[in-house]
Amino acid sequence: MIEAELKAVVREPRAVLRRLEAAYGPGCSELYRDTYYDAPDGGLMGADRELRIRVVEGSDGGSRALLTYKGARVDAASASKPEHETQVADVRAAHGIVRGLGFVQRLAFEKRCRSYAFGFEGRRMLATLVRVARLDGVFLEVETAVEAVDGLPVALAAVRRVMAELGLEEGDFTTDLYTDAVARQEGRADR
Numbered sequence: 001m002i003e004a005e006l007k008a009v010v011r012e013p014r015a016v017l018r019r020l021e022a023a024y025g026p027g028c029s030e031l032y033r034d035t036y037y038d039a040p041d042g043g044l045m046g047a048d049r050e051l052r053i054r055v056v057e058g059s060d061g062g063s064r065a066l067l068t069y070k071g072a073r074v075d076a077a078s079a080s081k082p083e084h085e086t087q088v089a090d091v092r093a094a095h096g097i098v099r100g101l102g103f104v105q106r107l108a109f110e111k112r113c114r115s116y117a118f119g120f121e122g123r124r125m126l127a128t129l130v131r132v133a134r135l136d137g138v139f140l141e142v143e144t145a146v147e148a149v150d151g152l153p154v155a156l157a158a159v160r161r162v163m164a165e166l167g168l169e170e171g172d173f174t175t176d177l178y179t180d181a182v183a184r185q186e187g188r189a190d191r
Helices: 013-024 091-100 149-165 178-185
Strands: 002-010 028-038 050-058 063-070 081-088 104-120 123-132 138-146
Touching (some): 013 104, 063 091, 081 091, 104 178, 123 149, 138 149
Antiparallel strands (some): 002 138, 063 081
16 A cells, blocks of 8 residues: 655644634544664665554543554655554564564654544545644644555645645645654754
């Protein structure tokens, strides 16, 4: 599966939140605790790939853990990447397995997210307002899934239409990864 995704800097968070709530209901608030792993030589992140363990804490007190691998971007103008993700029953064991395979922790940070799942033009969409603990600003990610790269242009066009309806413009879009921004914030060159 390829995650067809665009991300934008939100200049008017309250206005976008009002539009999201009006169009898609109250949304779901969650805290993401993300840990990114890399090969000791930086080979994963250096090749624009990601290995992540995410713990998602819901506002209802529940939590779940996910193991995710993302391949390199398949579209330079978006955040679209092949993605493989699975829920894990024991997050401590997942960290142990990843470390046991020789991967090392590169970054860890939290994201406060409010997500909205909805249908649009026959597609399942997910819009997420994001605040990253160590970064200034609010971001909006809108994504849908496609099976192959040739479906990406149509999917991204639909994502752009959703973002336009929410008041975002092309000049608001960014391809900057949170991992890169957090690494810069920490003054790390190795990501």
